[in-house]
Amino acid sequence: MNPFKLAWTYFRIGMMNELQYRVNFFIQLLQSAIALTTGLIGLSLVFGQVNNLAGWSRAELLAVMGVHLLMGGVIRSAIQPNMERLMDDVLNGTLDFALTKPADAQALVSIREFRFWQLTDVLVGLVVIGVAVAQLQVRMEVLQVLAFIAALIMGAIMLYCVWLMVTSIAFWVIRVNDIVNLFEGLYAAGRWPVGVYPDWLRTGLTFLVPVAFAVTVPAEAMTNRLTPETMLFAAGLTLMFVVLARGVWLIGLRSYSGASA
Amino acid sequence: MSSVITISQLSKHYQVPEREGGLKAAITSLFNRKYRTVKAVNSITFNIEPGEVVGFLGPNGAGKTTTLKMLSGLLHPTSGDVRVLGYEPFRRSYDYLRQITLVMGNRNQLTWDLPALDSFDLQRAVYGIPVDEFKRTRDEFIDLLELKDLVNKPVRNLSLGERMKMEIVAALLHKPKVLFLDEPTLGLDVTMQRRIRVFIAEYNRRNNATVLLTSHYMADVEALCKRVIVIHHGRILFDGDLSNLVNQFSAYKTLSVTLQNPDTELSQYGEVLSKDDGRVTLRVPKAQTSQVTAKLLSDLQVDDLTVEDAPVDDIIDQVFSQKEEA
Structure with missing residues (x-):
């Protein structure tokens, strides 16, 4: 079974299903608007006091905010719902069903859910990024755009890997909802470039919860700050996270015996 | 195969x-x-x-x-x-x-x-x-x-x-x-x-x-x-x-008897399990089933009589309890 084709089937059916619930769309739109407004107020408060924040100008910070919104949308539409379902499955023993399917179990548990309306955040993020680019008054080269997209994809992969590892803890301790809340709190920290934080927090945001790579690095790609070294480092780290997450998943799976009947 | x-x-x-x-x-x-x-x-x-x-x-x-x-x-x-x-x-x-x-x-x-x-x-x-x-x-x-x-x-x-x-x-x-x-x-x-x-x-x-x-x-x-x-x-x-x-585990059979005189006492024939509307259910050791049946038919005025194996549920129960004891 081709995992992409399978993912598409899940996506298609999930989307068809969610399109029936228009109210969700308006609620989501409202939420996105609130997130955008509070973000903008935060920015104007900061720039009422100073002219730049750790070397980032107002327009550049707007770009960071755009990426943060976009990535948040990706998390909430594609990553978080799947991981929540995985947690429930481990708790209820219904993971048995996924494990008796002729498909890679990790791939299967990662594509089953998709919250279509959460994509509003992605859209709003893209608009904010567009406005930021216009304000920056730089012309983005093709290479820069490609680097930006690559950085976004790698960032999303890293976030997925961390989330999968955290969720895999459920194999041992069953309930991990609190850890997920912690993760959300840390992701909120990505609203600002990681450079503004003290060293210890920056390290945590880089390696424990790779918000630095998910948000700051793509924003750097847009604002001409990205070095080839950072990009290479990001690629290496992504690979490491992928291997690590796979390992944790497989070990976790071995200690899963299913909730007894 | x-x-x-x-x-x-x-x-x-x-x-x-x-x-x-x-x-x-x-x-x-x-x-x-x-x-x-x-x-x-x-x-x-x-x-x-x-x-x-x-x-x-x-x-x-x-x-x-x-x-x-x-x-x-x-x-x-x-x-x-x-x-x-x-x-x-x-x-x-x-x-x-x-x-x-x-x-x-x-x-x-x-x-x-x-x-x-x-x-x-x-x-x-x-x-x-x-x-x-x-x-x-x-x-x-x-x-x-x-x-x-x-x-x-x-x-x-x-x-x-x-x-x-x-x-x-x-x-x-x-x-x-x-x-x-x-x-x-x-x-x-x-x-x-x-x-x-x-x-x-x-x-x-x-x-x-x-x-x-x-x-x-x-x-x-x-x-x-x-x-x-x-x-x-x-x-x-x-x-x-x-x-x-x-066959292996059921030691008893169940006899259901309907008598013309519903007040007849049947405890001498086997263990009485229930009694309603003149229909009496008896539990009888398997080996004695035919003997008891014959006796019932000759002694009393029987309208109806059926012989059944004990319900499988009961048998399974017995299997477990027997093995517990063994």
């Missing part, structure tokens, strides 16, 4: 942490944890031939589900051999998984918010079933279980019985050769149980599928299984024809 399922000296032991009650013991166990080995399945051996429907019986915690999980590749055996269709299940090879299915009566795999039809489509994608074949199978099943009007409703709006029927359709769309059914009729009303039973029998007949079924409802077992395997404390107590189980 070779067996579909071969199990030889199969065991599964769990290490479970053990501590005494109380806070002190709880704290001690954080640092110095004692483990106890639970032999959930303890060296069991049996074969199942193609097309057989076998009832797998035992009280809660006997090791039924553990065995089913080892057979479906969810658990790695501690020792012993297990092969299904020539595969070792715990390797979870896709070729193997494509030929089996697992139905658990107490758990759902259908997506709650989606119409069952969409969940069926997902099954098609996961198993890579060709579209034509998929549609044919799906419609056949929907027909057999009379689900036509329900497949477009979100699963959460279905009754328990309707949902279970959908679950079974979803689990069989890929036409598995081996079915592991763990309490497929759990909690359903009698009519619904019968429906599902008939469907499983029909599937078995049409596809020559092999079925291993656990159920607490003896009616399921009596209707579907010629052969039963009884497991208790992880060991096999009985493996053979259901009728043999009855």
Whole structure:
């Protein structure tokens, strides 16, 4: 079974299903608007006091905010719902069903859910990024755009890997909802470039919860700050996270015996 | 023809942490944890031939589900051999998984918010079933279980019985050769149980599928299984024809007598189990059945008399209690 084709089937059916619930769309739109407004107020408060924040100008910070919104949308539409379902499955023993399917179990548990309306955040993020680019008054080269997209994809992969590892803890301790809340709190920290934080927090945001790579690095790609070294480092780290997450998943799976009947 | 399922000296032991009650013991166990080995399945051996429907019986915690999980590749055996269709299940090879299915009566795999039809489509994608074949199978099943009007409703709006029927359709769309059914009729009303039973029998007949079924409802077992395997404390107590189980373990028969004079005292003939509307039920040792029957007929004015085996439920109960004592 081709995992992409399978993912598409899940996506298609999930989307068809969610399109029936228009109210969700308006609620989501409202939420996105609130997130955008509070973000903008935060920015104007900061720039009422100073002219730049750790070397980032107002327009550049707007770009960071755009990426943060976009990535948040990706998390909430594609990553978080799947991981929540995985947690429930481990708790209820219904993971048995996924494990008796002729498909890679990790791939299967990662594509089953998709919250279509959460994509509003992605859209709003893209608009904010567009406005930021216009304000920056730089012309983005093709290479820069490609680097930006690559950085976004790698960032999303890293976030997925961390989330999968955290969720895999459920194999041992069953309930991990609190850890997920912690993760959300840390992701909120990505609203600002990681450079503004003290060293210890920056390290945590880089390696424990790779918000630095998910948000700051793509924003750097847009604002001409990205070095080839950072990009290479990001690629290496992504690979490491992928291997690590796979390992944790497989070990976790071995200690899963299913909730007894 | 070779067996579909071969199990030889199969065991599964769990290490479970053990501590005494109380806070002190709880704290001690954080640092110095004692483990106890639970032999959930303890060296069991049996074969199942193609097309057989076998009832797998035992009280809660006997090791039924553990065995089913080892057979479906969810658990790695501690020792012993297990092969299904020539595969070792715990390797979870896709070729193997494509030929089996697992139905658990107490758990759902259908997506709650989606119409069952969409969940069926997902099954098609996961198993890579060709579209034509998929549609044919799906419609056949929907027909057999009379689900036509329900497949477009979100699963959460279905009754328990309707949902279970959908679950079974979803689990069989890929036409598995081996079915592991763990309490497929759990909690359903009698009519619904019968429906599902008939469907499983029909599937078995049409596809020559092999079925291993656990159920607490003896009616399921009596209707579907010629052969039963009884497991208790992880060991096999009985493996053979259901009728043999009855003969071997049933020490009593039940006589129901209707007399012309309903007030006659019958306790001298056997243990009186019940008495209503002039109909008396007696429990009589199996060896004395014909003697007692003859005596009843000659001594009294009998309107009606039937002789029955004890209900299988009671027999199973006896099997467990006898072995406990032994």
